[in-house]
Amino acid sequence: MYEIRIHSRGGQGGVTAARLLALAAFRDGKYATACPFYGAERRGAPVVSFVRIDDHPIKVYSQIRSPDLIVVLDRSVMDVVDVFAGLKPDGKVLVNAKEFAVEGRKVYTVDLTGIALAENLVVAGSPILNTPVIGALAKMGVITIDSAKKAISEMFSDERNVRAAAAAYKEVSA
């Protein structure tokens, strides 16, 4: 079972990113669950969502404590939350940033905010990060790019979302 924890702030689309990722994995023929942790959060507060992907039906409902992959949509969350908590020794990290490094961690970076702004993907003043991040995760091998695009098209009719995902697929760097 491959377990992913997504850190973001309320309103940035972390929950939708989890659902898109599960849908894409599902379109790849895998079993997947997307499970947001609903705390007493509000817009701007740190939120966390969980995605599990497996070849077998998934029976676990509890929170992910030892993720294989950590996704950080907003770097400022790292000031208040230990986003690396429980990350497996060989686990990966994807950060929405032009550059970012952590000692002893396999870190991927991509400027999701820049990609969203370039496509003018902005809702209520916030750049939409949940569709481009799916492209980056496809490049990292979590899902296929075909299923990523399919999932995005199923949930959003605006083609800019697929274009943003394709851009993130190209630009993500390790």
Add this chain to the structure above:
Amino acid sequence: MLTIATGNKAVAEAVRQAGPGVIAAYPITPQTEIVEQMASYVNDGVLKCEYIPVESEHSAMAACIGASITGVRTFTATSSHGLLYMHEMVNWAAGARLPVVMANVNRALGPGWNVWAEHTDAFQERDTGWLQVYVSTVQEAYDATLMAFRIAEHQDVLLPVMVNLDGFTLSHIMQSLETVDPGDFIPPLRLPHAIDTANPCGYGTLTGPDEYFKFRWDIERSMRDSVRVIAETQEEFSRRFGRKYGFTEDYRCEDADVVVVSMGTLGKEAEVAVDALRDDGVKAGSMRLRWLRPFPKLDLSGREVVVIDRDYSFGSGGILADALRAKCGADPFSVIAGLGGQEVTYDDIAGFVKARKPGKELWFGVKPDV
């Protein structure tokens, strides 16, 4: 069709396919997605149905009662304080023998204010004459909702059915969902005591001490008959759509020395715990109770029992533990866990089994253990 959905959306899709004529509902976290989706279906013309946005849950059930007595299929959804607010009408719906179907998204009761999963809300309605089923996956939420209409409206039942799913843990998780074409799985509703303007009758009139108990017995008689109807409906569902359901879901119980009895999503987590325990040489099994009313016959003889209650009756004990003692002669290790959405992992459940002391009670997370 194979798709992916939340527990709430799965319930809404099943209700759309069942085609109620009246939905009366009031939003409450975490079920709001269900009634929003139903309102959208009605607004978009996808479902031809009267949607009544009432001012309270008491009115929601009252409106369902009024609609149902005309012989129309009715649905509502609620949770927690909403369910308790409609308590009087919940009793009335069963007493009036109206096959209303309700989704209840299980949520704790305040104070302290809490929107997360717990079963005490529905357990407080267990003596009302409603049938109650508890589900553990998005697929099961959909399947149980379809079956609920057929069971409630069966001529040998004619009692309301409550479909229970864990707040957030199941209502908001996204899993795969295979929808079906129900065809004639749910026959048209035929309510023998429906209002007929050509034949005026009194409803809910004064019923004296020499008559009232007969109506109560009639509810119990139908509740007993519902055992057969549920079994037949679940068999028919399996025959048509391939998915099998029982009164319980048993996992590796055949040769088990110790059985974990639980309800809802914890029952799935318990299956993972059972696998881990088996790897450690403990012959464990999991029995997930699906139907609370009618309470099924459970065979727990010769096995140790660890029961997890996501509920409590203050001054008595875990409600499920009490039921196992009274109805199955079990002397379970009673664990109170998951209240108000308390995190309970498969490791925790394996720990309960390893620490079991028959006849004792453990409040998970409370130190010292009591």
